[in-house]
Amino acid sequence: MGAVIVLLIVLTALFGPFLVPRDPLKMFSGKRLQAPSQEFLLGTDQFGRDQLSRLVYGTKASVLISFGAVGLAVVLGILVGLVSGYYGGRIDNLIMRCLDVVFAFPLLLLALVIVAILGPSLKNLILTIGLIYAATFARIVRASVLSLRKKEFVESAKSMGAGNASIIFHFILPNILSPVIVQATFNLSTAIMIEAALSFLGLGTQPPDPAWGVMLNESRSFMEVMPWLAIFPGAAIMLAVLGFNLLGDGLRDALDPRLTSS
Amino acid sequence: MENLEILKVEDLTVHFHSHEGVVRAVNGVGFSVRPGEILGIVGESGCGKSTVALSILRLLAMPPGRIVRGRASFQGKDLLSMTEDDLEEYRGNRISMIFQDPLTSLNPVLTVGLQVGEVFEYHKKLEQWAIRQRTVEMLKQVGIPSPKERIREYPHQFSGGMRQRIMVAMAMACEPDLLIADEPTTALDVTIQAQVLTLMRRLCRRLGTAVILITHDMGVVARMCDHVSVMYAGHIVEYAEIEAIFKTPYHPYTQGLLRCIPRGKSQEKLIFIEGQPPRLTVEMKGCAFAERCSLRDPRCTEESPTMREVSQGHLVRCFRYEL
Amino acid sequence: MENLIEVRSLKKSFLLPGKRKLQAVDGLDFSIRRGETLGLVGESGCGKSTTGRLLLRLLEPTEGSVEFEGMDIFKLRSGDLRRIRPKMQIIFQDPYSSLSPRMTVGKVLEFPLRIRGINSKERNRRVAELLEMVQINPTYANRYPHAFSGGELQRIGIARAMALNPSFIVCDEPVSSLDVSIQSQILNLLKDLQSRMGLTYLFISHNLLVTQYMSDRIAVLYLGRILEIAPCASISAAPMHPYTQILTSAIPVPDPKIERAKREFHLEGEVASAIDPPSGCHFHPRCTQRKEMCFQKSPFAKEVEKEHWVACHLFD
Numbered sequence: 001m002g003a004v005i006v007l008l009i010v011l012t013a014l015f016g017p018f019l020v021p022r023d024p025l026k027m028f029s030g031k032r033l034q035a036p037s038q039e040f041l042l043g044t045d046q047f048g049r050d051q052l053s054r055l056v057y058g059t060k061a062s063v064l065i066s067f068g069a070v071g072l073a074v075v076l077g078i079l080v081g082l083v084s085g086y087y088g089g090r091i092d093n094l095i096m097r098c099l100d101v102v103f104a105f106p107l108l109l110l111a112l113v114i115v116a117i118l119g120p121s122l123k124n125l126i127l128t129i130g131l132i133y134a135a136t137f138a139r140i141v142r143a144s145v146l147s148l149r150k151k152e153f154v155e156s157a158k159s160m161g162a163g164n165a166s167i168i169f170h171f172i173l174p175n176i177l178s179p180v181i182v183q184a185t186f187n188l189s190t191a192i193m194i195e196a197a198l199s200f201l202g203l204g205t206q207p208p209d210p211a212w213g214v215m216l217n218e219s220r221s222f223m224e225v226m227p228w229l230a231i232f233p234g235a236a237i238m239l240a241v242l243g244f245n246l247l248g249d250g251l252r253d254a255l256d257p258r259l260t261s262s
Numbered sequence: 263m264e265n266l267e268i269l270k271v272e273d274l275t276v277h278f279h280s281h282e283g284v285v286r287a288v289n290g291v292g293f294s295v296r297p298g299e300i301l302g303i304v305g306e307s308g309c310g311k312s313t314v315a316l317s318i319l320r321l322l323a324m325p326p327g328r329i330v331r332g333r334a335s336f337q338g339k340d341l342l343s344m345t346e347d348d349l350e351e352y353r354g355n356r357i358s359m360i361f362q363d364p365l366t367s368l369n370p371v372l373t374v375g376l377q378v379g380e381v382f383e384y385h386k387k388l389e390q391w392a393i394r395q396r397t398v399e400m401l402k403q404v405g406i407p408s409p410k411e412r413i414r415e416y417p418h419q420f421s422g423g424m425r426q427r428i429m430v431a432m433a434m435a436c437e438p439d440l441l442i443a444d445e446p447t448t449a450l451d452v453t454i455q456a457q458v459l460t461l462m463r464r465l466c467r468r469l470g471t472a473v474i475l476i477t478h479d480m481g482v483v484a485r486m487c488d489h490v491s492v493m494y495a496g497h498i499v500e501y502a503e504i505e506a507i508f509k510t511p512y513h514p515y516t517q518g519l520l521r522c523i524p525r526g527k528s529q530e531k532l533i534f535i536e537g538q539p540p541r542l543t544v545e546m547k548g549c550a551f552a553e554r555c556s557l558r559d560p561r562c563t564e565e566s567p568t569m570r571e572v573s574q575g576h577l578v579r580c581f582r583y584e585l
Numbered sequence: 586m587e588n589l590i591e592v593r594s595l596k597k598s599f600l601l602p603g604k605r606k607l608q609a610v611d612g613l614d615f616s617i618r619r620g621e622t623l624g625l626v627g628e629s630g631c632g633k634s635t636t637g638r639l640l641l642r643l644l645e646p647t648e649g650s651v652e653f654e655g656m657d658i659f660k661l662r663s664g665d666l667r668r669i670r671p672k673m674q675i676i677f678q679d680p681y682s683s684l685s686p687r688m689t690v691g692k693v694l695e696f697p698l699r700i701r702g703i704n705s706k707e708r709n710r711r712v713a714e715l716l717e718m719v720q721i722n723p724t725y726a727n728r729y730p731h732a733f734s735g736g737e738l739q740r741i742g743i744a745r746a747m748a749l750n751p752s753f754i755v756c757d758e759p760v761s762s763l764d765v766s767i768q769s770q771i772l773n774l775l776k777d778l779q780s781r782m783g784l785t786y787l788f789i790s791h792n793l794l795v796t797q798y799m800s801d802r803i804a805v806l807y808l809g810r811i812l813e814i815a816p817c818a819s820i821s822a823a824p825m826h827p828y829t830q831i832l833t834s835a836i837p838v839p840d841p842k843i844e845r846a847k848r849e850f851h852l853e854g855e856v857a858s859a860i861d862p863p864s865g866c867h868f869h870p871r872c873t874q875r876k877e878m879c880f881q882k883s884p885f886a887k888e889v890e891k892e893h894w895v896a897c898h899l900f901d
Contacts (some may be wrong), residue, residue, distance in 0.1 A: 087841040152683040153693075158640055160749060161670040170696060174687040291693025306764040371887035421855045451628035451856055452791065456835035480763065481794075485844040504841050523839050524798035531776075532798070534769035538734055 043228050045218060054210035055232055061199075061211040062240060065125055065193035070184050072130030077137020078180065079174075084138065085145025086168060095138070102135040111194055115151050115203045129194055133149035133187050140183055145177040178255040189241040212237050267294040267335075267440055268472055269318070274342075276313050279325060283543040287313045289496040291332075292569075295440065300466070302504075303482040305493035306541055311476045314493075315444045317342075318474075319353055336440070355385040358433035360445035362445040364425035368417040374401075374428055375413025380437040400431040404461060423454035430462060437469050444476045459486060480523055484508065492516050495540050495550035498569065502576040512578040514555045516517040549580070557582065586807060589753060589785050590617040590640065597635055597809075607860050611809035611867075613649070614886070616742040617753075622786040624800030624817070626793050626832075628856055631788035632809040633789045637755040640787060641673050642666065671701070671749035678758035680738035684730045690741055691726030697748040714742040714748070721874075736767035739825065742773065753785045772799060789823060793836050797821055802892070805829050808859055808867040811886065815893040825895045827872050866898065873898060 002097040102110070111128050118124040148154065148171070157167050194229050199213025210232040219229035276288040283380040288310040288531055295301045305312045307313055316322045318334050318341060331444065334341040341349060354357075361367045368378060378400055379393045388396070394413070401409035404427040406420075426446060443462065447455035463486060466473050475486055483504070490507045492515065493498040500513040504561055511517045518535040540546065549555070552562040561581055569579045597610040609632045615794040616877065617623045625633045636646045640651055642658045650657045653669060661669070677683040683695055694715050698708045713723040719740035730738060739759060746754050756775065760768040770794070778784060790796045796803055797817050804814040813826040824830045834847055857863055863870050869879040878898050886896040 056668060150676045151685075152679070153685045155638070156675065156677070156683065156745065157696065159670060159673070159675050160700060161667040162696070162700050166700060171685050171687070175685060201831055265887045306766060361804065401602060423855060445762045452793070453628060453831060454856065456837075459837075479837060480765075480839035480843075484839050484841045485837045493677065508841055519765060522766055524769075524772070525838060525840075532769040532773060535766040538767070539764075566713075581824060 001147055021032065024126055043071065043226070046222060047214075049213075051229070051232060054215060055212070057210040057238060058212045058215060058233070058236070061209070062124070062192050062195055064122065065129065065195045066128040066188045069129035070133060070187050070192050073133030073137055073187065074133035074180060074184055076130070078141050078176070080138040080166065081141025081176075082145060082168060083174065085142040086149060086164070086172065092142075096142075099135045099138055102132065107190075108194065108197060109130060111198060112201070112203060115198060120198075120203050125195065125198065129191050133191070134186070137180060140179055141176050146178060148172050148175055181255065182248050182252040185244050185251055189244035189248075192237065192240050192244070263568065266296055268297045268337055269301055269474075270294040270333075270335045271314075271318065272333045272346070274314060274317060274332040274334065274377075276310070276322070276327060276332075277330050278327050280543075283323055285542045286545070287327075287496055287542060288317065291493075291496070293491050293498060293500050293501060295472045295474060297439070297472055297523065298315045298467070298470045299488045300463070300486055302475045302477060302487035302490040303493060304477055304483050304490055306478055306539065307493075308542070309493040310496040311493050312444050315359070315474065315476050318442060318483060319357060319359060319375050321359070347423075354381055354433075354438075356438050357440045357442065358436070358438040359442040359444065360426075360429045360433045360446050362431060362448050364422050365417075367429060368425055370417055373414055374420070375417055376415075377417075378432050378435060383430055385436050396435070399549075400435050401428070403465065404428070404431045404434075405457075406431075421439060421454075423450055423458060425463065426450060426454075426458050430458070430465065434465055434471065438471055440472045440474070441466060442474045442476070445478070446475075447482065448479070452527050454484075462486075466500065480508075480520065492519070493548070496542060497579060499551065499579045500577065501569075506573075506576050510576075512572055512576065512583060513551075513580050514557050515551050518554075587618055588616040588620040589654065590787075591650075591652040592616065592640070593652075594649050595636070595651065596638060596647045597639055597644060598647050601860065605860055606887070608809055608862060609859055610639065610646075611862070613809075613811055615804055615811060615814060617785060619752075619785055620679075620783055621801045622788050622799055624796035624803040625787060625789045626791065626796045626803055627806035628791055630808070630856060630859055631806040633791075633806050634757055636806070637675065637757050637787060637789050641675055641755055643675070671697075672751050673753045673755070674746040674749065674751040675755045675757060676742050676759045678745050679762050680735045680742060681730075681762075683742050684738060684745075685739060686730055689727050689729055690721075690733070691698075693730075693741065693744055694726070694748055697745070701749065711748070715748055716741075718747065718778070725821045734767075735763055735856055736770060739763065739767075739771050740774065743771075744776070747778065747782075750782075751784070753787075755787045755789065757789045758791070759788075762788065763790065768795070773798070793820075793832060794838070805832065808857060808862050810867055810883075811894075811896065812868065813893075813895045813897075814886075815890075819893050825889060825900070826868075826897050827874050827892070827899075828868050831866065866896075 040071060045051060045054075048075060080095060084092045110132055114128045115124060118128070154167060156169055195211070196213035196216065199211045199219045202217065215233040219226075219233070223230050272292045272321050273315060274288055274291040278285040278287055291310070291314055293301065293303075294349065294497055305311045305313065306368055309340050313322065313327070317329055320329070320342065322329070332342060336352065341352065358500070368374075375394070375397055378397045382388050382393045382396050395555065396412055398409045401413065406424060406427060407413055417428070420428065446462070450458060462473070465471075475482070487504050489501065491498045492513065493505070494515050500507070500516050508520065509515065511520055515535075518533075521533045522535060524532060533553055540550055540553065546566075548563040548565055549558075551566055552558045555562065559581060567579050567581045567584065569577050570583060572583045588678050591612050592615050592812045595610055595613040596608075598610060599607040601607055611632070615623070615638060625636060626635050635644065639646055642651070646659060650659060652658070653673065656664065656669070660670070688696075691712050694712045695708050698711055703711070712726055716726060721740055721744070722736060730741075733741065759775070760771050761773060775786070776799070779786060786799070788796060788799045797820070800817050802814065802816050803820045805820070805826065807813050807828055813820070813824065813829045820829065821833060824833050838844060857867065857870060864879045866872070866879045866884055868874075869875045872879065878897060882898075884896045884901070885897045886894045887900055889895050
């Protein structure tokens, strides 16, 4: 179920821009603040811009940022977690202290600060969210590695003369992927929310580029009279978050090796 | 004729509902226990012996478990059909149970004194000072050193063997008529196992408590039991006095089981039983052991044999003994 | 060479939080002859698993040496060590956790061959050969561990240990997690392989009866020390150390006559801890025959009969 929703979203992000009826930035001065109609399926905003097109374009931003950030986080997190967990000792201590610093701050606050310093842009947004999430993954991976390191199949590999690289690649890595993947899908959904929140605050995607958070922000002044300006982007955010969460739940069950049939 | 048994189980059938289907864990099991005797129920993992034990006191999780049919008459009353409230009178009082893992069967956040005392409080309705006195006495009886001081300690401060003794104390506190012990020493070291078994036997003999001892270890059976029931795939396949089971086992499974236990002689090769126990999700036609039985007939896979008395007090469920 | 393995003064301690020391192995001296099975028996905490792993250098010792074919394995450099590793392998107790759940059985067996640089065609042939050796259908090679039963998994574990043609295998409680009827299958398989391939075993177990079935000689371990070591028949017929006597009488034997004849069990006390072991002879707190000296001095092992060594002041 979740997979279906996510698939839809990704497809929209990829192909939407080619299918929309109108340029999301174009302002139709004569048609401002119109309710959903046949001409403008989701209505127009205060500048006369087609909401549907904006919504679709906004998908791209959300998808890009969430996948980009999480992708970065996974790669970085696995690397750091592996090194920390497998080699232990002083390196592990050092890394864990750094991670503790990251965890000490509330996520959104940290993101705000970093983006405020670096300046809002797509790249910076991905970098920020990605780095912060990397800490979570690193901790998860490290915990898995610590328990896997002591397992008997690792001892067996050592008794055969396998090198560390070989052991990590064949025995440790395959066994940590499952919790990482599940966590990643959940992080995808929160990444979307963070992007929306930052855009809402003006620190994310800058207007006039369409993004769901931006659209929400802009709708604030008109909400009482023209509720659809807020409803549609809000619903989009909810749907995306829901989709990723469902996907995560489903994946968690599917990846349990005991349930896969041979 | 007077009814001598204190517990009589008849046609006990228990199913579990899992996502793989219905697991027929226990099928038409029947046995009886006389006052003061030690009955062993022996079998390998998955044969249903633990399920039988839990069913008698209705301690099974239902769902997914379900007692499909059967009677468990304890001194004339059927335990399986009485109300929960009535059953509470029996549990811990007239019938007690001890479990395999001493680590998880004791509450880690309550002192040992409180846990043993709880039994007295609930069933005997004594004053606090009397409870404490009886608790200390009970701990002394099971061999816990310095019981007055130790009643204030928590389970994790005791070793595995000690914890199991505390369980015995809790179980025997109200001097029950029947004790159900589910693999009580399996998790213990051999020398500790011997201590705990000796304790159980001594205490039960002295108080006249009957025991149902569940185990997979034929050696434990030989040490402790008066009678034995052998279980396989949810059925009882043989029942006899202790000497008879070891000297003249009739059922091919019992014979196989006894032949494949190493007794320390390095020369003889163990003769093992081919194959594996059956999956209990399939409705079996014929004898459950037929598939692995080297002595099987065509009849064995078609019909199910019934339990018959082959010699004095010795029952077998096998076509080879049906005349 | 007569002795495949020579162990001298082997010690291993672990540091626990709070600066406490766990003396798991406390001065072991023994040897294992080529082709024999030495049984190592003891209760929990006696150090038998640690010993097994030390012999394979899966752990580093605190003191002492282990000679394999005349070479001290702890002094070998990584290149040399890597060369002899295939000759010494291990089989574990829990079949369910000793295989990686994400590797097919075929890949599990292939792995040792791959890291030795054996080519793909030869690897496939060998994997099929190994599976047949342990009586598992070779077409099951692409199944995952969760599809197999405990007994089958244990056989796969044995196949894995055999993959590199070892001469010595440490069997760490290989049947303790299995049902009795499956145990005998595995024990017989191990015996078969031993006679066919000329293997040497260190058979670790807490079950004396099983150990007696498998071993030529038996060493009794208690709190990291060997209390008695003797041919299998002597250990059962004439155990000399008080602990061995207790152990042999404590084990329930499937024979009611023997069991009834045993006197009421006389061993007091709990198994002591390796963190703060008793002084002198480690067993003295529980020994009914202890003397003054037992508190103070550790007894040395003495050859009391041919091939029968006991570490006890009663035999001084």
